[in-house]
Amino acid sequence: MTEPAGETAPEAPEAVAPIDEPVAEPAEDVREGAEATGPAESGEPAETAEAAETGEAAEAESETPDTEAGTAAAEASEASDTPELSDAQAELAAQRELRARIEARKAEKEGPVASGAKLSGTAADLLAAVRAVEGGAATGSAFYEAPEPAPRRPAPEAAPAMTVRPPVRNTAPTPAPGTTAAVREVLARGGAPEALAGQVAAVLGEAAAAALSEDPWQLLAVPGVRPEQADGFARALLGSACGPDDPRRTVALTVWLLEQAALQGHTALELQALRAGLARLTVPDPDKAVEVAVSEGAVLVFQEEQEEREEPAEDTDTDEEEPAEAAEEPAAPVLLGLDRYALAEESLADGLARLVRTATADAWEGAELDRAAGEHGLVLHTGGEAARAEPVALVAAARERGLRALVAVHSEDGRRALGAAGADAVTVAALLSGATGPGRDEEGAFALDVLAVLDAPQLDVETAAMLVESLPDGCRLVLSGDPEVLGAPGAGRVFTDALAARVCPRIASRVPDPGPLGELVSGIGVGELNQVEAPGKEVVIVPVRDAGEAVHRTVQLVADSVPRAIGVPSEQTQVVTVGHGGSAGTRALNAALKQRLNPGPGRFGGYDPGDRVAYAPVPGRTVTGTVVSADAEGLRLRCGDEDVLVPKDRVESALRHGWALTAHQAAGTRWPAVVAVLPGDAAAGLSRAWVYTAFGRAERHLSVVHGVDQALARAVAEGVAPERTTRLRPLLEGLLATPEE
Known part of the structure; x- marks a missing residue:
């Protein structure tokens, strides 16, 4: 395997006792987490990235068969x-x-x-x-x-x-x-x-x-x-x-x-x-x-129309031998689905078509993205982390034109990452809930002329349908994101399907992500695990022999090596691993990191003040924070600039320790330092999208705890993430004429 430069492991601090004892698992009962594998894989004990992470925001409900029990979701408070x-x-x-x-x-x-x-x-x-x-x-x-x-x-x-x-x-x-x-x-x-x-x-x-x-x-x-x-x-x-x-x-x-x-x-x-x-x-x-x-x-059945091909002209030459009967075109696959997703996909397709048809073409001066948004109701924008500045600039220019314009992002951390430019940005969740944003008109539509949605690959089909349904006729929608990252934790692949449908302008950013990390991640995006120069230890490879050593070295990196050698404190260093289960999954890593960074008896439902946590307030969205205190109402967290109360009956289902996350949980957020953990038993769960997403979460420093040998290089070169079966692309193609080949 070709390893990035800086492969020498960080200087080891004083020894930390390895974590030999497995995390205690409660006895099985009817509340045990449901299998996350789909029908094609049901019953196979796998902790792959897709199986362990998809639907991760509800975390407790989408576990694989070898995961812990007692994680069924609780009722929301009355x-x-x-x-x-x-x-x-x-x-x-x-x-x-x-x-x-x-x-x-x-x-x-x-x-x-x-x-x-x-x-x-x-x-x-x-x-x-x-x-x-x-x-x-x-x-x-x-x-x-x-x-x-x-x-x-x-x-x-x-x-x-x-x-x-x-x-x-x-x-x-x-x-x-x-x-x-x-x-x-x-x-x-x-x-x-x-x-x-x-x-x-x-x-x-x-x-x-x-x-x-x-x-x-x-x-x-x-x-x-x-x-x-x-x-x-x-x-x-x-x-x-x-x-x-x-x-x-x-x-x-x-x-x-x-x-x-x-x-x-x-x-x-x-x-x-x-x-x-x-x-x-x-x-x-x-x-x-x-x-x-x-x-x-209980279910609906679908089959998309096949394009009719013109029959060839009849051959009148009887002397030649008649050709064999042409093979029939394979029929389109028969699909079955639940009504809620059928409604969401069709409503989303209708809504996007409505925006395309009702927008008035205007001549906007400026960058390519500005000109496209001026002429079209729907524009797709692709690029890496550095490209996020382009739709933000578009919104700023639209406001100067006197238009009501807004930037929406996936997470609060993603909003803060925009710096001063993100002061007026909102999260998609807060916009939909009415907690913030422009308000609604008498018809219930947002009072907006332009909406730019960053991190668009994280939109599931139901969230996207609700968002587009809330936009007024004539509003311009710009969906921006990196198509190489892992998809949304919910059902659907909105951004990918919209790109594939080719029903609107697609603007690709030419702004590269800077530095050794940007070079490394950009190479992964095209299937190459390149060796990069990292004079400031921006990328470090830490080889390990087994999962126990992976846990031990991860704790060393977060608690000592990265703060001392890189200057990034432990609270700004995020661990990312493939799944929840296994000897080096999030459970094992979080248990070890808590023991080192914030030891305690877990007096409040397994948590202590100071614990780092991942909270899923609703399905499909994970926010990170710190436990502040607990009382009769539940656990009180500090998530960024907000104080959050997790009701007592939702602690078990909606909260996890958060020193270590899966890549799906981490998508849409970046940290100054990231430790990506790849134990040997994670090889089967690796894909190019997983590696791209995990490595791309780092802003200044990336440590790779590497125990998968050549599986990492193979995943980058050949590892295609599992395809999702959806209907949005043909629905869009049927509603809108294709503007280009």
């Missing part, structure tokens, strides 16, 4: 008892309001969600089942009751309690205590932990007890419950009245597999992958299971 909403509750309320508007818009259109054009074979049979549901010949409410269409842009109301996890359904208000008590009784009869009663009642509503008694597999709707646990619960309740081919079971498993796929970023699955996943879950007839799930309205 809003009706508090005079003011917390930031998380306000954000959830805004998300529900916007989802309702998306659904209302769809309801106003003629006909159902557009899908299934020119189906044949099995796809046609599945579509016929869907049409039966739409025509009233079959019921589609077995699993999801469709909400009543909401007004166009209603005033936000107090947020009801929700189960916070990806994927999250529209939920009813917090059930009465009697409902929870009835659910607790049903759980006890089935041998399930009674502690799940609150979550079951929140997910299934006031009739939860009756629904669960009639269909025990609805327990899978609770985050963290696995199929084998739901099967055991069903057997305890129903006895011989249930079997592996029970329609209730097969429908629930079909939905569960699609939800697990969403944790890996898919908004839909190919029919064959879904069949294979059902077969691994011992469903006797996967084809029938899919048909039943479609006929019950």
